[in-house]
Amino acid sequence: MTSQQSSTVRLTVAQALVRFLAAQYSERDGREQRLIPGMFGIFGHGNVAGVGQALLQAQVQAEEAGGGHSVTQRPVTDPADGELPYYMARNEQGAVNAAAAFAKTTNRLQALAVTASIGPGSTNMITGAALATTNRLPVLVLPSDIFATRHPDPVLQQLEDPRCLDISVNDAFKPVSRFWDRINRPEQLIPSALAAMRVLADPAETGAVTICLPQDVQAEAYDWPVEFFRKRVWHVARPVPEPAALQRAVEAIRSAKRPLLVAGGGVIYSEASEALRAFASATGIPVADTQAGKGAINWDHECAVGGVGSTGNTAANTLAREADLVIGVGTRYSDFTTASHTIFANPDVRFVNVNVLAFDAAKHAATMVVADAREGLEALGAALGGYEVEAGYTERAQELDAEWQRVVDECYGRDHTPLPAQTEVFGALNELMGERDVVINAAGSMPGDLQCLWRARTPEQYHLEYAFSCMGYEIPAAMGVRMAKGEEGQVVAIVGDGTYQMLPMELATIVAENLKVIVVLLQNHGYASIGALSESRGSQRFGTRYRMRNAATGRLDGEEVPFDLAANAASWGADVLRCDGIAAFRENYAVAAASDRPTVLYIETDLYGPNPPGSAWWDVPVSAVSDLDSTRQASKEYEEEKAAQRPYL
Structure with missing residues (x-):
């Protein structure tokens, strides 16, 4: 040879x-x-x-x-x-x-x-x-x-x-x-x-x-x-900050009176949570999070203020409106994070962005620090050397967060009848799930409620896909998460009836691979998120409820479609437990957690909420002309709200 x-x-x-x-x-x-x-x-x-x-x-x-x-x-x-x-x-x-x-x-x-x-x-x-x-x-x-x-x-x-x-x-x-x-x-x-x-x-x-x-x-x-x-x-590289860029960022932070740090998914991917907590504790700068960044800092950290933006909470959004400096770490500043360019409302607001991708670091005419999130936070902390925000600012952030936590408690325990609000289901899960368990969601009204309310204790506990917000993601995602985690912890996918109907068939793959996942299936006979959005934009929830064709009107406003999603889930081979109310849901969750089989927890919830109070805007254009009074009123409101929108230069 x-x-x-x-x-x-x-x-x-x-x-x-x-x-x-x-x-x-x-x-x-x-x-x-x-x-x-x-x-x-x-x-x-x-x-x-x-x-x-x-x-x-x-x-x-x-x-x-x-x-x-x-x-x-x-x-x-x-x-x-x-x-x-x-x-x-x-x-x-x-x-x-x-x-x-x-x-x-x-x-x-x-x-x-x-x-x-x-x-x-x-x-x-x-x-x-x-x-x-x-x-x-x-x-x-x-x-x-x-x-x-x-x-x-x-x-x-x-x-x-x-x-x-x-x-x-x-x-x-x-x-x-x-x-x-x-x-x-x-x-x-x-x-x-x-x-x-x-x-x-x-x-x-x-x-x-x-x-x-x-x-x-x-x-x-x-x-x-x-x-x-x-x-x-x-x-896999960990780029370190260029010294001159780091110095520019330090000067900007030192000159700020009301800085706010926004933690994105890059903090979690770079495993920078410890560095973030240390940076926040040393400087007293409040830390808000995006959907991808929730859990980067534990919810009960003294500087944590929760979700920011269109689906954020009142505490973080109040601080965002007042901030004269926004420090974005590992965030791409999605439309929801900026509330369609309205949430950072201080006319003098500036940005310092730490990101491994220069494209994201440059957004909003920022002082750029192109670096790995962990390396960037550690370098900033060392270079700031004893810098702290004023005690009054830290106290204000903590007071706002405490006020919001009372709202969370109310939403989690409101005992809504005759059907529970989905926020009550989230409250039960938030209490029952452990630090190494993972909650998964992607689309509908649930991401908004979850970013507002979920108290994430670890970086791995909160798994939201909200960059593409793809309906049908949750069940396949549960499979991928379980494959990555092995046998550790619970993997819980929360799906609405709308997203369930998009991609339920991967339940069969989950069963075939003997993967232990829990699917929480909320049945409310319609698209809760788009229905509420349609109503707020003057379109009267048109085409958002699962109804039979009405022979008298010719519209889809007849009786509820008589499908049985619990039976459908069982047909894929999963165990299914029907939950009549929150007490039964808690009991059945314990059964599912103890089981070694994939289990679906089916519960009916109220299509109309109630949901957490909103505190920010989202730019969804309304018809400029219309014969409908509801649309004309929504158009007027839209133009008034849009007036606050601006580029960050």
Whole structure:
């Protein structure tokens, strides 16, 4: 055998990709873990004989090498060297959602791959890819593609574009991916795979990474350099502040009278909670949080004031309106965080932003500190050297927070009849769940109530997807979170009847994988959030309630649709406990927590709330002209509220 022969191995493109992925690792702070510990997938003609065959072959080889033990018996986050476990999802979007939740739970140090067949299978993943990229979460998306040879043209499920024969539906992934490539020749996989891993492991650039795999190329053989398959460790950077930028930030903070720190998801991903608590305790600066940042500082810390923005609370929003300096750490300043550019109302307000991504650090004409959140907070704390805000300002923040906590107690224990308000369910969960348990939510009215009310004690306890606010996220996310956490703690997904109907089928995957999750299913026969928004914007809750078509009016305003979501949940194989009121809910939660089976807690709640009092605005335009009195009144109110909106310059 020649040296050239001994330095290569003949594999298909799909086999080479699977073998490559199994050899990739990430490292931060001396802790090393598999970067891609497994793959979700649904097979069709585009990938069943390519990636599907490669995963089967790798599993058989791993079983033979391990004496017949199944690869899935190991923790998802820690497969044996060379293994790439496969997990069969029921819906391609659900698989990507689960992968995003997995990455969020591992603080972006690990990512799952997701493969799908060509055409509808792959395009089903686009929404999930958008969710991952919007939330800055690493997911490796592997859509199958049309034939590179174009011999069968058009192939089944191919989109034909007469302007360009090289376009497929997978080109739609480009705007929602942080990296995108198509492998038309085997050797193209080498630079593409390496570039993909770099982006997945980069905290500033990460998001959905898409590698399109034509179905004929997947099965094509090539002599691969053995070096391609060696173990590679991708070191996750912790950029430190540039000294001059740090000094500018320190000067801005020292000159402020009423600074407010806004903690975003970047604080949690960089595991900077201890640094944040130390910074707040040393300086006395109040700390508000975004949806992604809740739990970065424990709710009962002396400087914590809770959620800020459109779905924030009165305490944080009052301080935000008065602040002359906003210190944003690891936040991208979403529309909700700024209350559509109205909440930071001080005419002299300035911003200091600490962010690993310069794009976010530069927002609102800020003094930029491009740095890892932990490194930035520690450097700021050291450079401020004994700086503290005035005692009166700290006392005011604490008084505002104490007032808000009384509102929380009221919302949690209001004993609303005849059906409970969803806030009562949240109150019971907040009391019953432990520090290592995780609550999951994404869409509807619940994120607003939760950001206002939830008392997060640890960074891991609160898992909200509110960058994309994707209905249907919660059940797949529960699967991804449980896979990342192993057997530790409870994983509780809260879903409304609307979001449940979007993606319930991953309950079957949860059952198949024997994953212990609790799904809290709130039935209120409509879209609570959009219904309330519709009413406030003059559209009279049109099209937001689940009703039968009324033969007399021709509208959807008849009897309630007679579906039984509890029975539907049971049909997927989960245990279902019906809860008649909050007392029964508490009892059944204890049963579900003690069980080793996936369990759905079904409870009916009041569609109309009541919800926590609002304290900020959200820009949702109202029709400028209308024949409806309700719309005309809403339009007048909208113009008055919009007057407070401004750019932060």
